[in-house]
Amino acid sequence: MGVFKGAMTVRRYRVEGEVPEDFRDRFLASLQDHAFRDPKNPAPGEEHVGWCLIQNLLDVDFSDRDKWLFNHFITAALRVDKRALPAKLFRAHLEKRIAAWLAENNRQRAPAAVKAEIKQLLEQEMMLKTLPRVATYEFCWNIVDGWLAFHATGGAPNDLFRKLFRQTFGLILTPSSPLDLLMDEPALVEGMEMAGISDYRPRGTEVRG
Amino acid sequence: MSKDAGKDNAPTHPHLTAEFFVWLWYAADRDGGNFNLDGLGVVDMWVEDRLSFRVPDEDKARAVLTGDDTASSAEARAALASGKIVRDLQLHLRHEEREYSVTLRGVHLDLAGLKFPAHSAEGEDGLLYERMFLYENAYAIVTGLYRMFARERTDLSWHSHTLPQIRAWVQQGEAAIPDAPDIDGIERSEAPAPRGPRPLTQRRPAAEAPSGPSAETNVTDANLDDTNAEGPDGAPDDAAAWAPTEADDAGEGEAEGEDELDELDELHDEDEDESAP
Structure with a gap:
C-alpha cells in the first residue's frame, strides 16, 4: 500500500527551504549517501535506517533517476530494520x-x-x-509545490523520516496543520486561532463520561 | 484554548480538529450531504460506517462504532453527549465522477485508508501522476470542507445559532436539524443530489429513532480489554478489543464488524510493521 498501489494512509508535510537548481545530481548523491546499508555488527534492539527504492526494498542504488524522479515528483522509501533475539x-x-x-x-x-x-x-x-524485522514507509515529494506525502501516520516512523530527510536533503519538514488549509485567508486563520472550545453536549448533560 | 505545538513545532489546535469532525457529521445531515466548495463546485459527502471516539486529554480510541448507519445511531450521539471526542471519521466523498473513501484521523488531519476510483493509467509514470492527482483532489475536498467549517466557526452566528443547533442535533438526531445559517462566503447547494447509502428520503423520523442500542451498530469499547494498549508509536490497536453486542449475539452485523476491523488492521499496517522487535 502506498505510492503506486493500494489505499493511502498519509501524513502531509510542508517542505521548508529551497530545492537547489542542480537537485538532480545533488539529490542523487545524497540518496546514495543515505541509502540503506546492512549493518556489519548489529546489536539487539538497534534500528538501522536508510533509503531504498519504492519498487523493491532490496534496491538501494539510486543511480538510475528514472526509478525515483518522476517529472516533479521524488519518491523513495524509508527502510527501518530492527533485530531482536528470541x-x-x-x-x-x-x-x-x-x-x-x-x-x-x-x-x-x-x-x-x-x-x-x-x-x-x-x-x-x-x-x-537472526533475520531483521523490516518495515518500509514510502514518500512522494512534489518539489514544485513544496509538499510531501509520507505514507505512515505513526509517531515513530514520522520522527525517523523527518530526521533522515533533513540529513539527506538539508530541508526541514513541517507537518501540515489544518490551519495551513486556510493560509490564503489570514483573517480566517486568525479567527480560528482565537476560537475557544465548543461544548457540543446538550444542556443539562455536561458531565464527562 | 488548547494549542498544541508539541515536538512538531507546528500548532495543531486539536480542539478545532475534533470540532471539525463533529461539524462534518452534523453538516452532512443538515446540508443533505451536498456542499458547494470554493474552486471545486458541488461535492457530496457523507459519514461512512465507522466512527471512533476518545476522551479528552487522551489520544487513543476509547470506543469504536461500526455497522450500518453508524452515524445516525443512538450510540454515536450518546458518545458525543457524554463528552467523548470524535477521533477518526470515515467519510465517503464524491466529486464529479470520482468517489473516495477516507478516514480523517488525528490533529494533523491525516488521511488514512484513502481509496481511489479505479485507475486508468498504465506504467509507473502514469500511475504515479494519476494517483497523485486523485490524492490532491481528495485533499482539496477536505481543504474545501475545512474552509467551510472555518467560516461557520468564526462567524458570529456560531454561538447564537450553529452551536445550539448542534446540541439539539446531538440530543434529538436529524429531526432537530434546521436550515444552515446564511454566512458570507458560503454558497449553499440548491437541490441536494442523490447520495450514498442513506438518502434523505429514507431518514428515520426522530420519533422512531431507537433510544437504546441499535441492532445494526456494533460498539467496541476500547476499555474492555487491556490488550488495547497503544501501539509501538502511540497508535491504538483498536482491533485488539472487541465487545460482542446484541447484534453479534443475534448473528447480525458480525461479518460487517469484522470487515471493518480488518480494514482497521490495514489502516494500522504501518504501526504494526513498526512493532518489529
Whole structure:
C-alpha cells in the first residue's frame, strides 16, 4: 500500500527551504549517501535506517533517476530494520553456556564478569543468524509545490523520516496543520486561532463520561 | 484554548480538529450531504460506517462504532453527549465522477485508508501522476470542507445559532436539524443530489429513532480489554478489543464488524510493521 498501489494512509508535510537548481545530481548523491546499508555488527534492539527504492526494498542504488524522479515528483522509501533475539531461546542458550563453563572450570558459581562475557559473545553469535524485522514507509515529494506525502501516520516512523530527510536533503519538514488549509485567508486563520472550545453536549448533560 | 505545538513545532489546535469532525457529521445531515466548495463546485459527502471516539486529554480510541448507519445511531450521539471526542471519521466523498473513501484521523488531519476510483493509467509514470492527482483532489475536498467549517466557526452566528443547533442535533438526531445559517462566503447547494447509502428520503423520523442500542451498530469499547494498549508509536490497536453486542449475539452485523476491523488492521499496517522487535 502506498505510492503506486493500494489505499493511502498519509501524513502531509510542508517542505521548508529551497530545492537547489542542480537537485538532480545533488539529490542523487545524497540518496546514495543515505541509502540503506546492512549493518556489519548489529546489536539487539538497534534500528538501522536508510533509503531504498519504492519498487523493491532490496534496491538501494539510486543511480538510475528514472526509478525515483518522476517529472516533479521524488519518491523513495524509508527502510527501518530492527533485530531482536528470541528472549526464551537466548536465555536457554545462555544457561547452557554458563553450565558448560562451570563444568569446565569445576566451579559452583560463575563470576559476574564471566557471565557478562558469555552473554556478549552469545548475543553476537546469535545476532548474525537472526533475520531483521523490516518495515518500509514510502514518500512522494512534489518539489514544485513544496509538499510531501509520507505514507505512515505513526509517531515513530514520522520522527525517523523527518530526521533522515533533513540529513539527506538539508530541508526541514513541517507537518501540515489544518490551519495551513486556510493560509490564503489570514483573517480566517486568525479567527480560528482565537476560537475557544465548543461544548457540543446538550444542556443539562455536561458531565464527562 | 488548547494549542498544541508539541515536538512538531507546528500548532495543531486539536480542539478545532475534533470540532471539525463533529461539524462534518452534523453538516452532512443538515446540508443533505451536498456542499458547494470554493474552486471545486458541488461535492457530496457523507459519514461512512465507522466512527471512533476518545476522551479528552487522551489520544487513543476509547470506543469504536461500526455497522450500518453508524452515524445516525443512538450510540454515536450518546458518545458525543457524554463528552467523548470524535477521533477518526470515515467519510465517503464524491466529486464529479470520482468517489473516495477516507478516514480523517488525528490533529494533523491525516488521511488514512484513502481509496481511489479505479485507475486508468498504465506504467509507473502514469500511475504515479494519476494517483497523485486523485490524492490532491481528495485533499482539496477536505481543504474545501475545512474552509467551510472555518467560516461557520468564526462567524458570529456560531454561538447564537450553529452551536445550539448542534446540541439539539446531538440530543434529538436529524429531526432537530434546521436550515444552515446564511454566512458570507458560503454558497449553499440548491437541490441536494442523490447520495450514498442513506438518502434523505429514507431518514428515520426522530420519533422512531431507537433510544437504546441499535441492532445494526456494533460498539467496541476500547476499555474492555487491556490488550488495547497503544501501539509501538502511540497508535491504538483498536482491533485488539472487541465487545460482542446484541447484534453479534443475534448473528447480525458480525461479518460487517469484522470487515471493518480488518480494514482497521490495514489502516494500522504501518504501526504494526513498526512493532518489529
